[in-house]
Each structure stands twice: as structure tokens, then as C-alpha cells.
Amino acid sequence: MGDIRFTPQFQHVDWVDGKDRVRAKDPNGFNARFSTIESDLVQFSTVVAKVDAKLDQIENRPTRRELWLPPQQLAGPGNATHGWQVTTTGALVSSPGLCTGVMDLLLPEGVRLLTFRAIGQTTNNVTAAIKLSRALFGVGSFPQAMATVTASGAQYDVTVDVDPAQALTTTASFRYFIDARCENNFVAAVTISTFQIVYSTS
DSSP: OTTOOOOOOOOOOOOOTTTOOOOSSSTTSHHHHHHHHHHHHHHHHHHHHHHHHHHHHHHTSOOEEEEEEOOOOOBBTTBSOOOEEEOTTSOEEEOSSOEEEEEEEOOOTTOEEEEEEEEEEESTTOOEEEEEEEEESSTTOOOEEEEEEEEOSSSEEEEEEOOGGGOBOOTTTEEEEEEEEEOSOSSOOEEEEEEEEEEEOO
């Protein structure tokens, strides 16, 4: 707001008893002084309007928020031996074999999802696909991947953008979840330490 300024023009000069004759039209008369005061008030009202507009912009500016999600035990669809276990530190670690699981999310309504992030580690070059997804309520609906993290490397910290076409949450129509799968994981392990979702409130 550095471009908003108010510089008053009116400067009062005292009249002196017995010397000044107060008139209407003199340069120091009532008309000139009141006209200058009126001009200052008009300028001041313009400045107030600009300040109000700037405050409205700040108030209506989208707010970015971070949602950190401790990984829950990922339940595999129809598979009790899904292969993900919670460690003593609260992280998730895969058992050798095919790991697949889903973690439900409760997201705010009407926010715009911006990014999806996963942090953890892998061994022996095993790769995990970790997806932020949604599905319409009802039997037979198919999951729609909104963002996919490919987790690989001894330490991974991967952030990907959420598909803008699916970014606006509609919790009355969709359920949201994280799907994590690791394949060819026969002698190694994948660890998931945490998830993060960044969203905008408008």
C-alpha cells in the first residue's frame, strides 16, 4: 500500500486582531480557506476508498494451508495380508511381497488441493506408487488418480501437483483416499514416514 498517500494542502495562518480584515474573496479570506479544506476532504475520502479496496483484496486473498497426515495402517481391498505395518515410530513399512493398501481421508469441503507430498525411504531400488485419489460414492465407482508420487531411492521426499480439473473438493459426492502399492518387493522394504497436502481456501 506504499502508493497510497494523503498530503493536506490547507495550512492555517492566524488572523491578527486589529490588523486583518476578514473578507470572503481575499486570498486569506473565508472562500479560499474553505475551498482548500474542501479539496483536502475530497482527497482524503479518495485515499480512504483506496485503503478500503486494498483491505478487501487482503481479506479475499486465498489462504494456503498445509495438512500433514501421519500414515495409518493401509488396509488392502479384500486382502487382510496387505503387507503394510505400523512401526514403533509411527511410520509405515512394507513386508516383502506385493503391498497394496488404501487410507481414507477427511478433507475440508470446497477447498482447492494444490500439491501432494510423500516422505520416506526405500531399499534395493524398490519403487512404490503413492496416489492421492477420489471416487464417487456408490457401488461400482472407479478411483480417479488426482496426483501420483513415485517413491524411490534410499531417501525420498517427492511433491507433485494435484490435477487442476479434480482439485476442488466435493465431499458430498466424492470420497478421498491415498492408495499405496509397491511391486516386485520380495527382498526389500518401502517406508512411508508422512504425507502432506497443501490446499487453498478459495
